[in-house]
Amino acid sequence: MCKQTVIELSVNNHPGVMSHICGLFARRAYNVEGIACMPVNGGGTSKIWLLVDADDRLDQMIKQVDKLEDVLIVERYDSGHPVFAKMAEFVQ
C-alpha cells in the first residue's frame, strides 16, 4: 500500500476556497483520499486537513497549494494526523 500523508492548511473562510484547493488537486489528477474542514476562531479562517497518497509529485502539489492566495499556512504531517483516525470510526 502507498504511504499516506496529511496536509494541514489554514485558509480564509469563504465560499470558493474549497473549490480552489480541490480543483488544484483534480486538475493535476492527484486524488485526495480524505478531507476534513472546520472553522477556526469564529469563522474568519478555517482549517482543512487533506489525506493524500505520498507519491513523488507531492512536493510540487504542496508548493502549488502554498501559492493560493487564500491559503495562509501549510503544514505536513508525514506520520498521520489524529483527525483522520477519529473520522475513520464513522466510516467503519
Added chain:
Amino acid sequence: MKMSGAEITIKLLERQGVRTIAGIPGGANLPLYDALGQSGNIKHILTRHEQGAGFIAQGMARVTGKPAVFFATSGPGATNTLTAIADAKLDSIPIICITGQVPLSMIGTDAFQEVDTYGLSVPITKHNFLVRSAEDLLKVIPDAFRIAASGRPGPVVIDVPKDVQMAMVEFDQWPEPGVPDATPELFHGEIEHAASMINRAEKPILYLGGGVIQSDSASQALAVAEKGAIPSVMTLMGLGTIPTGHPLNLGMLGMHAARYTNLALEECDLLIAVGVRFDDRATGKVSEFCPNAKIIHMDIDPSELDKIKTAHASVRGDVADVLKALLPHIERQSRTEWNSRIEALKAAHPMIVPGADDPTSPYGVILKAAELVGDQAIVCTDVGQHQMRTAQVYPFTQPRHWLTSGGLGTMGFGMPAALGAALAAPDKPVICFSGDGSIMMNIQDLATAMEYDIPVKIILTNNNALGLVRQQQDLFYGKRYVASDYCKCVDFMKIADGFGIRTFDLGNCEDPEGTLAQALAEPGPALIHVPISPDEPVYPMVAPGAANSQMIGGENHV
C-alpha cells in the same frame, strides 16, 4: 463619503492610475459603465468582442509592466474573456478582468445571462473574487492590483453582482492603492553557491526567459553575461533581453531555434536558467535537454524550481534581485575557448534565411519592416509560421518591445494586443505580424482600430492556409493537408477597407519596398497584405516530443 459600489470601483481604479479600460457593456455591468461615464480620467475603448478587450489589456500590461483592466458583462461576456485570461496566466501577465454578475439573490438560479464566472476562472487565474458586498470592494480592488503584480505576475478576475454595484456605502477614507508586495529575501548562500558554479564552469550558457522581462532586469542579465563572457539563449518570452547582434547572443532556443543554438546547448556544461519554466517548446525531450550540463535555476516562483528538471542549485528570488546580488560574485573572464567554439558552431550551422533580401517573401518582409520602423518599434505577432519567423529573425534590441502569445499560443492575440500596445505607448511605432488564419479570430477589432484611430500597422502574410499546422502535416502526417488549406480566398483588402482601414498590397505592386515604407509611415491604422506560398516551411524544426538535437531542415549546404 457615500457612494455606490460602481462609483467606488471606478474611483479605486482611478486611484490605481488606470487611464484606459477596454470592454463591452451589458445588463449586468451597466452600473459600472454609468459610473465610468462620470469619470473624467478613464478613457473607455469599446471593443467588438470581449476576447479583444482582454488582449488589449494584455498589450498594455506587457508594454508597461503594470496591471491593466478590462470589463465584461455576465454570462456570454464573461465566457468570451476566458481565452485572454488563460493566455495571461501562462505568460504571467498582470491583467484584471472585472465582470458584471447577476444580483446576489439570483446567483445559482440559472438566471438570465448567469454563468459561474468564479468557477470558470479558478484554474486560469492567479486569484479571483466574487464580491459579496459593496464594502468589500474597498479591499478587493487594491488587493487585486497587489496580487496581479506581486511575485510572479498573473491575471485576476473580480466578479461583481449587479446589486453590489448599486448598493450605497458610507465610508470614511479611501484605502491605499494596491502595490506589489516586497520581493522575497534572498539566501546569500544560494547566490554564492551559484556564483562559484558559474565561475568554475568551462562551457556555461545563460538561459533567459520571460521572468527577466517581467522583473525588468534585462540590463542585469546582460551585465552578468558580459562579465562572465557567458553565451546566452532566450526563450520566446525572453527575446529582447540580450540585443540582437551582441556577440554573446545565441537567439531563441528550442523547437525553431537556429541549429547553432541547440547545438551549443548540447555541449554546455552549466545551464544557468533565469526566469524560465523549462517549457517543452524550449527544451524538446526533457531527458535529452543539455545532456552534459549541471543546472542552476533562478526564479521567484518556488513551484517552478524542480518542476520539470531537478536543478543542481536553485536560487529563489526576484530575478532582478538575484542578478544584482550575483554580479559582484561573478569573476571577469573571457572564456576564449568556449566562445570560439560557439563562433565555430555559428559559422558551421548558421541560421539560413531564405529570401532575406526580398520584401515580398515571408522572412524578407519581416527584415525590411524592421529596418523601416527602427529600434523603438513594438512588435506583436499572432500565432503560426509568421510568429516563429519573427522570433527567429527580428532584430530585437530591448525588453517589453516584443509581444507574443507564448504559453497558450493563442491565434487572435496579435492585433488586439497591438492596439493595447499602441494605447500604452502612443509615442512608439507598433507593428503586428499576422497570418490569414490568425487575424480572422479577432478581425472585428479592426473596427476598434478605425474608430479610435489607433496607429497599428498589420503585416498580414497570407498563405491561404493554417501554415504552421500544414507544415506539421507536411512533415509528420504524410502531406495529408486535412483542414489546413482554405479552398477559396478571402479578399482581406476589401474586408479591411470595409472596416475603414487603409490597405496596401505588396503582391501587385511595382515597388514593394516603397509601398511598405509608405504604409508604415501612414498616420493611422493600416493593413499590409503580403501574399505568400503555403509551401514555405519554418526551419529548423524539432518534431514535438523529439530531442532538440534532432532538427529538421535549415542545414547549411555549402
